[in-house]
Amino acid sequence: MADIVAPSERSRMMASIKGRDTMPERLVRSHLHRAGLRFRLHQRGLPGRPDIVLARWKAVVFVHGCFWHRHEGCPQTATPSSNTAFWSRKFRENVERDARNIATLRRSGWRVFVVWECRTSTRALDALVRRIRR
Template identity: 45%
Template structure:
């Protein structure tokens, strides 16, 4: 299969169909969070990097990254297209630098941050265990005083 050249209207239409929100990986993570009883907000633009899932009160954020777009180190899905290779290397490098800035900024304001990679969602039990470990509260809930 031959893809249209970069800058071509057909290529532009192809790239426009690539989802940024509501991906299968995000829906799987959302289902795991709901089943574990975690409250969250989606795509929180007021936080650095607009995490895919976040809970301000509990101070956690989760990014769901596609292995291709964010170049998951060591993953078979993290390929670099041969056509216009320099462009793709620059693009992926910029994505990784942006991701690192967002992680540093969120951690700088006290958030626990996790990245769930697209290739990690296949094993639902492992995903649920990983999410519960990441999101377990670091504080002890004290009972409210009773008025007598």
Template identity: 50%
Template sequence: MDTLTPSQRSARMALVRSKNTRPELVVRRLAHRLGYRFRLHRRELPGSPDLIFPKRRAIIFVHGCFWHQHGCPRGARRPLANANYWSTKLDRNMARDVEVRKQLEELGWRVLVVWECETRDVNALGKRLVGFLGGR
């Protein structure tokens, strides 16, 4: 049972952002500090990727663990209230992620997904970014 009224729930959901999220900003600052230059949220590309590295033909998506159903404890849970709605929505998000990645790879892009929980360990994330993007 939802403890919020419909108007309270609507107000709370309106606060959820799709870009410029805290995990995305962590990845952007780190990539910039490592010397990489990138573009943001190109709508002409499938999925409107978070970071685009055109010269490297590389794309990074920064996914929220809950919204994209990562296997970590935060991503593995689903709301009990309105379960059908949430199950459908979260399953659709995961299916769209697979399709977008497939489309980008067919266009010749390399794709990396960084999960929200991975942004907590900046050293490990930095090594992962360098491994994916290569030398500067």
């Protein structure tokens, strides 16, 4: 299926996708803050520059978009039908980089939590708070 917008418009749309301060990330941060957990954002010295770093608990949280980070079984992980070779490589590299960063953090003694964009309900975030505090 051909794209329904002009290439220049598609480029503009893709360029506007943010990598930080996304709505799911803001929801998670707000929930953690209301629960009394204090954190830093996007700490440069850590692999993958985690979205949220809770140093007191030696924990980091990555808030992953289902499309970009390929949340298995999620309907938001549909692959674009045009330029499939590019997208397949892009998604594979994202997943591999995520796995490397998580493994490096765990070897360094950090507890790593991943929150998926589609799983930011109050119930799921309450469970995250409990797991961080353990």
